[in-house]
Amino acid sequence: MFSFMVTKDGGLTTAGYGITIAIAVVIFFVAGYLAGGRAKEDRMHVKQLTFCGMALALAYLTSYIQLFRMPYGGGVTLFSMLFVVLIGYWYGPKVGVMAGFVYGLLQFIQEPYVLSFFQVCCDYLLAFAALGLGGLxxxxxxxxxKGYVVAVIARGAFHVLGGYLFWMxxxxxxxxxxxxxxxPFVYNYGFLLAEGVLTILVLQIPALKNALERVSRIARGEGEAM
Structure with a gap:
């Protein structure tokens, strides 16, 4: 069914890239629409869409900066997961999961490998969508x-599932x-927990912690006239 999107070596064809990008754009705007507050009668907030876009861009850029790379995919990045978790922390798990799904598509575009549709779901779509659970x-x-810890564990669960089904x-x-x-546990949680621990340590820095809380208040529009 999806053979026209996938090359023989498991990559994406031109059509595959085009369709994946189109889906990512559509889902991104849907996520932005759902981020709309009641005061705007659920219309898309430009500021909220902008914050989601900036966070996804930072996550995507920092995913290229890898402190350690695993041989079969994955690695310790420069806190890329944190930026996706922040979206859920700002706007709740519904928007966070959708934004994480978009990020999963971006990761798929960045380094695609296709064994089956369900493998793509485990390794990319569901795994990164799980980062949105940080908004709980x-x-x-x-x-x-708390949200970051849960998000990392949830992402790892999908990678482990894919590991058992496709990568043993x-x-x-x-x-x-x-x-x-x-x-699969050792491989996937090895790099996820390494990045998670580093991120948690950095989040304990008072100046950074206070700065993130200020940004979060601005992102939510707290204190602004509605």
Missing amino acids: FLKQKNGLL SYMPENFPKVLAAAY
Whole structure:
């Protein structure tokens, strides 16, 4: 069904890139529309759409800056997951999940590899959409930190599922046999938790923590006349 979008080596054809980009644009604007507040009768807020766009752009750019790269995909980036989680923290999990889905499409465009439709869902679409779950704690104390932890764990769950279904044959021969069943956990949560711990440590810096809270208030329009 999707053969016209995929090359023989698992990449994307020109049509595949075009369709993927078009879908990403449509979903991005839908996410922006859903971000609209009640005071605007659910119309798209230009400011909210702008903040979502900036966060996704920063996430995409920092995903290219990898402190460590894994051999079969994934790696420790310069806090790219945090920028996606912030969207959910600003506007709630509904918008966050949709923005994460768009980010998953961007990651797919950046480095596509297709074994099956469900594999693409596990490795790209659902995994990165899960980062939007960070918005579950937007009204709670230390909500960003709690949301980030949940988002990273949720993203890893989809990567692990994809690992069991599609990538077990890529397990290195020298990997300890006693740990073979845990290979997808070790591989995926290895780099995810490494970036997660680094991000959590950085978030404890008072100046940065205060700056992010100020940005969050501006993004939500708190204190502004509605």
